[in-house]
Amino acid sequence: MTTLTKTEGEKAPTGPDSFLSVRDLRVRFSTEDGIVKAVDGLSFDVERGKTLGIVGESGSGKSVTNLTVLGLHNPKTTTVEGEILLEGQDLVTTPEKEMEKLRGNKVAMIFQDPLTALSPYYTVGRQIAEPFMKHTGASKKEARDRAIEMLTKVGIPQPRTRVDDYPHQFSGGMRQRAMIAMALVCDPDLLIADEPTTALDVTVQAQILDLLKDLQQEFGSAIIFITHDLGVISDMADDLLVMYSGRAVERGAVREVLREPRHPYTWGLLSSMPRLGGSTSQPLMPIPGSPPSLLNPPSGCPFHPRCTFTDQVSGDRCSTERPPLGEGRAAACHLTAEQKQTIFIDKIQPRLR
Amino acid sequence: MLQFLIRRLTGAVVIMFLIGAFTFFLFYTVPQDFAALSCGKNCSPENLAVIRENLGLDKPITTQFWEFMSGIVAGRDFPQGHCSAPCLGVSFESGEFVWDSIIDRFPLTLSLTVGGLVIFLILGLGSGLLAAWKRGTVVDKVVSGASIVLSSFQIYLLGPIVLGLLVYSTGIMEFPKYHNFTEEPGAWFLGMLIPWVVMATIFTAQYTRMSRSTMIEQLQEEHVRTARAKGMRQSYVFFRYAWRGSLIPIVTILGMDLSALLSGAVVTEFTFDLAGIGRLAVDSSLTKDLPVTMGVMLFGAFFILLLNILVDLAYAYIDPRVRLS
Numbered sequence: 001m002t003t004l005t006k007t008e009g010e011k012a013p014t015g016p017d018s019f020l021s022v023r024d025l026r027v028r029f030s031t032e033d034g035i036v037k038a039v040d041g042l043s044f045d046v047e048r049g050k051t052l053g054i055v056g057e058s059g060s061g062k063s064v065t066n067l068t069v070l071g072l073h074n075p076k077t078t079t080v081e082g083e084i085l086l087e088g089q090d091l092v093t094t095p096e097k098e099m100e101k102l103r104g105n106k107v108a109m110i111f112q113d114p115l116t117a118l119s120p121y122y123t124v125g126r127q128i129a130e131p132f133m134k135h136t137g138a139s140k141k142e143a144r145d146r147a148i149e150m151l152t153k154v155g156i157p158q159p160r161t162r163v164d165d166y167p168h169q170f171s172g173g174m175r176q177r178a179m180i181a182m183a184l185v186c187d188p189d190l191l192i193a194d195e196p197t198t199a200l201d202v203t204v205q206a207q208i209l210d211l212l213k214d215l216q217q218e219f220g221s222a223i224i225f226i227t228h229d230l231g232v233i234s235d236m237a238d239d240l241l242v243m244y245s246g247r248a249v250e251r252g253a254v255r256e257v258l259r260e261p262r263h264p265y266t267w268g269l270l271s272s273m274p275r276l277g278g279s280t281s282q283p284l285m286p287i288p289g290s291p292p293s294l295l296n297p298p299s300g301c302p303f304h305p306r307c308t309f310t311d312q313v314s315g316d317r318c319s320t321e322r323p324p325l326g327e328g329r330a331a332a333c334h335l336t337a338e339q340k341q342t343i344f345i346d347k348i349q350p351r352l353r
Numbered sequence: 354m355l356q357f358l359i360r361r362l363t364g365a366v367v368i369m370f371l372i373g374a375f376t377f378f379l380f381y382t383v384p385q386d387f388a389a390l391s392c393g394k395n396c397s398p399e400n401l402a403v404i405r406e407n408l409g410l411d412k413p414i415t416t417q418f419w420e421f422m423s424g425i426v427a428g429r430d431f432p433q434g435h436c437s438a439p440c441l442g443v444s445f446e447s448g449e450f451v452w453d454s455i456i457d458r459f460p461l462t463l464s465l466t467v468g469g470l471v472i473f474l475i476l477g478l479g480s481g482l483l484a485a486w487k488r489g490t491v492v493d494k495v496v497s498g499a500s501i502v503l504s505s506f507q508i509y510l511l512g513p514i515v516l517g518l519l520v521y522s523t524g525i526m527e528f529p530k531y532h533n534f535t536e537e538p539g540a541w542f543l544g545m546l547i548p549w550v551v552m553a554t555i556f557t558a559q560y561t562r563m564s565r566s567t568m569i570e571q572l573q574e575e576h577v578r579t580a581r582a583k584g585m586r587q588s589y590v591f592f593r594y595a596w597r598g599s600l601i602p603i604v605t606i607l608g609m610d611l612s613a614l615l616s617g618a619v620v621t622e623f624t625f626d627l628a629g630i631g632r633l634a635v636d637s638s639l640t641k642d643l644p645v646t647m648g649v650m651l652f653g654a655f656f657i658l659l660l661n662i663l664v665d666l667a668y669a670y671i672d673p674r675v676r677l678s
Contacts, residue, residue, distance in 0.1 A: 070582055076489060096587075104583035111579060119576040120674055121597045131583040166673045182583065 019222050020046040020069070020190055025082035027061070027068050027246075036294045038064040040246040041082075046190065051216065051223040053237030053254060055230060055269065057291050061246035062226045066192045069224075070109055071099040086190070104131035108183035112195040114175035118167040118182075124151075125163035128182045135186045150181035153218075154211060173204035177211065184215060191216075192224045197232060209236060230273055234258050242266050245292050245302035252329035262331035262340050264307045267348045275352075282351055301334065312339055354669070354676075361665065365658040372654045373425065376647050377418055387445060387643060407432050408445070425651075441648035446640050451648035454633060461531045462629040465552070465621065466614040468545055472553035477560025478603070484561065485568035486591060496561060504558035512551045512624035519547065529625040548625045552618065556610065560603070567602050571595040600671045608664035615660075616653025 027039040039061040046052045054062050067073055069084055071091060084091040086107065091099070111117035118127060128150055129143035138146065144163065151159035154177040167175055176196060183191060193212065197205040209232065216223055225236050233240060233254060240257045242250040242265065250263040261267055268287035289306040292298050298305050304318040313334045325332040333340070388405040389396060405411045409420060420429055424440035431443055431450075441451035484496040519526045529547045532540040571577065572595045580590045617631025630649060637645035669676040 072578060072581055100584050100586060102584070103581070104585075109579075109582045111575060111582075113575065116575040117579045119580065119594055119597075121594075121672060130580075130585060134584055168674050179579075182579075 018045045019048040019087060020224075021083075021085040022065070022069070023083040023085065025065065025068065025084065026080070027064055027073065028079045030077050030079075031295075034295050037246055037297060038294055039068070040297070042243070042246070042248055044241050044248065044251070046222045046224060047238075048189070048222050049216070049220045050238045051225055051236055053233040053240045054224060054226045054243055055228055055233055055240065056243035057228060059291050059294065060243040061294075062243055063194055064246075065243075066109070066194060066224060066226060069192065070103055070107060071096070072103075101135070104183075104188075105135040105186045106188055107190045107192065108186070108188040110176075110179055110183045110191065110193040110196045113199040114172065114179045115167070115199070117179060118175060120167060123164050123166055124170065124178045125165075127167075128163075128178065128185050131182070132185045146185060147181070150185050151178065153184075153215070154178070154181045155207075156181075172200055173207060176200060176204075176208055180208070180211065180215070184219060184221075187219055188221055190224070191221045192226070194226045195228070196225075198227070198229070205232070212236070230258065230269060242269070245297055246294060247302065247332070248325055249303065249333070250331040251325070256329055260344065261348075262344070263303075263333050264309050264335075265303050266331070267344070268306075271348065271351050285351060301332070309335060309339075309343060312343075357669075358662075358666075361662045365662060368658060369651070369654065370422070373422060373651060374418070376650055377421055380643050380647060381414060381417065387641070408443075441651065442644035444637075444642050444645050446637075446642045446645070451644050454645065455630065455648055455652055458628060458630050458633050460534065461622075461627055462615060462617060462631070464531065464534060464541065464545055465548055465618055465627070465629060466611065468549040469552045469556065469614070469618075470611065472549055473556035473560055474607075476553070477557040478564045480557070481561040481564025482568060482596070484565040485572065488569060493565075497565065500558040500561040500565075502558075503554055504562065506555060506558075508551055508555055508620045509624050511554060512548075512621075515547055515551055516625075529627065531627055548621055548627065551624070552621045560606075563606060564599060564603060567599040568595055571598040574598065597671065601668065604664055604667045604671070608660040608667075612653070612657040612660040615656040617649070 022042060022044050025039050025042045026037070029036040029038060042061070042065060044052065054065070056062050064073070068080055069091060071094070073080065080092050082092065086102070118124070125144060125147040128147040129140070132138055132146050133140070133143045148159045148163050151163060156162050156174060156177055167178070170178060196212070197208050200208060212223070213236070225233065227233055237254045240252060240254040241248050242257070242263065244265050250257060250261065250266050257266065258270070261270060265287070268285070271285040272287060274284060287306055292302055292305065298319070300317070300319040300321050301307070301323050304310055307318065310318040317334050321334070323332045323334050335343070388401055388408060388410055392401050392404050409417055421442060423429065424436065424438070424442065426438055428438040428440045429436055433443070433448065436443070436450045436452070439452055441455070443449070444451055444454065447454070480496050480500070484493045487493045516528070520528050526543065526547060530544045532544050534541045572591070574595070577590060577594045580594045581587070617629060617634050619631035619635055621627070622629045622631045630652065633645065634649040637649065
């Protein structure tokens with residue numbers, strides 16, 4: 001976990017293993033209603049060959065962060081500050097022409113809903129072959145062979161005939177496999193998976209997760225895995241970043257965060273998740289309220305209006321002072337370590353059984 | 354695909370028959386003595402009887418219907434000679450075969466339609482795409498603004514203005530007139546130019562707005578974003594991914610516009626004093642020249658059905674999901 005020891009806002013030097021390093025990223029959209037702070041001072045690192053899980057509610061900035069990594073935001077309405085260092089190259093300042101060469105090549109993305117994310121007008125084979133031809137200069141024939149090879153790898157039966165099928169002729173799970181084949185066709189070093197299993201049913205979900213893990217071993221790609229499903233994340237990720245209101249509120253190795261969460265928001269996420277074999281007499285505890293408006297985020301700690309432990313913090317620090325996210329294994333909360341431990345053991349842990 | 358075509362063509366024949374039957378009974382059951390209309394004032398009963406016989410109005414209505422329908426397929430004989438298929442009857446007014454007067458007018462209507470089509474497709478789709486590509490810039494604002502202003506114009510307003518400027522006051526151009534395309538292509542082109550441009554202006558504005566808005570919609574589709582995430586060039590994504598989806602609504606409207614234009618561009622024809630199908634339709638209904646009105650209606654219905662089938666074929670070509678279901 002060496003990469004998680006960097007201070008927030010610190011300007012590199014990135015460790016030898018740190019493949020992607022995001023530093024103090026701020027993404028703002030200007031809308032008719034005002035400026036939306038979609039991402040507000042986010043830092044994280046991803047190691048080569050490892051998986052970083054990002055969890056958080058809708059609107060917490062997970063997807064925006066990753067679209068920004070690929071440079072897919074609308075440049076006219078979006079301002080991006082901070083650094084996104086991919087092997088030392090800052091993607092924030094990289095011109096569009098250069099970004100085109102990176103996308104689908106060094107960095108690839110898997111989207112949530114393969115039905116809408118694949119074009120209905122072209123064959124699966126063509127859609128897989130396209131980036132391969134573009135990035136490697138392969139001929140049509142070579143690209144087609146490569147598409148068949150990729151379909152075989154992701155476990156599509158009869159790839160030689162299926163390559164000429166259209167997405168609507170595939171089932172949901174097969175479409176997501178095709179999408180994965182498309183993302184991996186150029187052997188990317190970083191794969192961003194934006195809720196890749198949300199649109200699939202549970203059995204297919206498990207297959208897709210296994211596939212991703214297998215392919216990661218084979219290709220050695222780093223993966224950023226975005227989800228709001230904590231069950232999935234414990235299976236997939238090495239490290240975990242919990243996001244709330246465009247910021248990271250907790251991070252650490254996935255086991256540590258899930259076994260001993262330190263942020264009230266993470267507690268809330270875990271308590272609101274049903275467990276197989278959990279006691280039926282133990283009601284689920286949803287987090288009260290709804291995610292804050294990013295147009296006008298709450299002062300201080302953005303979670304304070306929904307937090308049930310603000311009374312344990314002296315004064316009104318929760319509503320005035322933004323808690324910093326410390327180094328390494330950390331949580332951005334004003335509660336002291338002892339308070340967190342006591343609350344967790346007394347109130348939270350019994351619920352997680 | 355062949356099966357689809359056969360099914361659609363059979364359907365079209367049935368619909369044509371139904372439209373024929375419907376118009377026939379609608380018109381022939383109105384309480385109006387067409388023989389008296391045709392005979393005029395001071396009509397003697399003998400004359401009336403002769404006219405009635407000549408028009409076939411003395412026969413029972415079922416016989417008349419049978420003769421009318423079989424005439425379309427096989428032709429029929431009239432006192433003034435044989436009317437070969439497709440025979441739509443004889444005009445009460447001129448005594449000409451209806452089909453002949455339609456065919457006589459059709460080259461003008463076809464010229465007007467095709468010439469206008471070329472102009473409004475190129476300009477309309479071109480400027481719409483440009484505006485979508487440059488969305489939010491000055492170019493977009495100018496194009497969108499102009500298209501809103503122009504689409505609120507009318508042919509009968511714009512036509513006289515253009516005629517006033519180019520014909521009456523300066524004499525740069527001659528008053529629009531139809532010349533035979535095969536005999537005098539140059540005169541044909543110059544004679545039709547003003548009607549084309551005026552008619553196309555209104556359509557251009559509509560097609561600009563439509564192609565701009567469908568393109569903007571398509572550009573927000575997720576699969577378009579995926580294509581960008583694969584590293585495809587922006588122009589490639591624009592034309593290969595977004596444009597493909599925009600074609601469906603454009604083709605739909607185009608089919609409707611074309612069938613309307615081919616069955617007669619009434620306002621354009623009247624504005625420029627051109628004698629096309631639209632003029633024929635209006636004149637015939639003003640003079641209660643029933644066979645002509647019915648003929649023109651059937652002729653128009655034919656184009657509507659034809660273009661419907663063509664549009665469906667285009668859908669299948671554009672969208673594989675339509676092809677296979």
